[in-house]
Each structure stands twice: as structure tokens, then as C-alpha cells.
Amino acid sequence: MLFDSHMRRLLDASVALVNALTDGEARGRHYRAPAGAERVAAVRSALSAGPDLGLGEADRLAATARTLRSVFEAAAADRLDDAALALNALLRETGARPQLDRAAGEPWQVHFHGADDSYAVGWSAGCATGLAMALGSDYAGRLGVCAAPRCDRVYVDTSRNAGRQFCSTACQNRVKAAAFRARRASGQA
Secondary structure, eight states: OOOOHHHHHHHHHHHHHHHHHHEEEEETEEEEEOHHHHHHHHHHHTTTTTTTOHHHHHHHHHHHHHHHHHHHHHHHHTHHHHHHHHHHHHHHHHTOOOEEHHHHHHHOEEEEEEESHHHHHHHHHHHHHHHHHHTTTTTTTEEOOOSSTTOOOOEEOSTTOOOOOOOHHHHHHHHHHHHHHHHHHHTOO
């Protein structure tokens, strides 16, 4: 997969936000997104944010995560028009704009900031742009939702052969173990 480190970071952040901040199922169990102080902690963990992150910013990122989930679900179902509409709305809402930034000793990189440059709007703009770059390229098919039963966590497939189907090794192993048990029970193993 040919994403540079900054683009990879935006895609990883998108996955982390969706998986931490949206209700659903995870690894065979019901998953309830955290609220309040637990939501702040989840955002801090997902984005390696500092202690100054507040509940308002975390709530804004939770709303972004719900939109990003719809993008992953649409892309995984090959409804790219729906994914593009959701991303375009988020890009407009955040006022995403490109800007060249450089950390000390590093080369210039294109970053995407929001209109007000708050933490939540900046990350929302960046994640929307990262997914838009993937969706608008040959990598649209790399946005996925876990194929394991009772799991709807999302992922970006960075494998060479574009064959990823699961959000984690745990889900892949759950599916393989269930298939093995089914074969053994039917006398085929």
C-alpha cells in the first residue's frame, strides 16, 4: 500500500475513532461507545491526545466517528457514491484545507486543517481528507468492515494482496476456530 506516513496516520486515526466511539459489535460481543469522561479517555487513547482534551472536543470527534463509520460501511458494500457524499459533507463542514507543515528535521508534508483549527475540527478534517484520498484512488476497496460474525469494527487493508477480511487477528482466529469445530462436528476434519 503506497500511503505515506502522514496519510497512514490519518487512516489509522479514522479506524481508531470509529472503532472506539461508535456502538455496535466487537469481537463477538455487543459494544457500547463510551460517554462522558470515558469518551475523553477513548479519544486520548485513539489519537494519543494530551490531557487538555475536553468533553466538547471528544463529543465532536464522536460525531465525526459516526460519519466515518457510514463511509466505511458504504465503501465495504461498494456504495462509493454514498461514501463520497458523506465525506464531501464532512469536508465542507470542517472547512478542510491543505497546508504544508514540517516538524523539525522532517521534510514538508501536506496536512489538512479545519477552518477553526481546533483539535476536534482539525482531526475531523484530516480524517475526512485521508479517507477521501483513499476513496478517490485505486484504494477505495481497501476500506472494510470486519467479516466475522458479531463484529462490525472497521479497518483499512494495507496488505499486498488486498485480501484482508477481519478487523483483527482475534476475529480471524474466531472464524477459523468455528469453521474447524463445524468440520469436526460433521466428521470432515
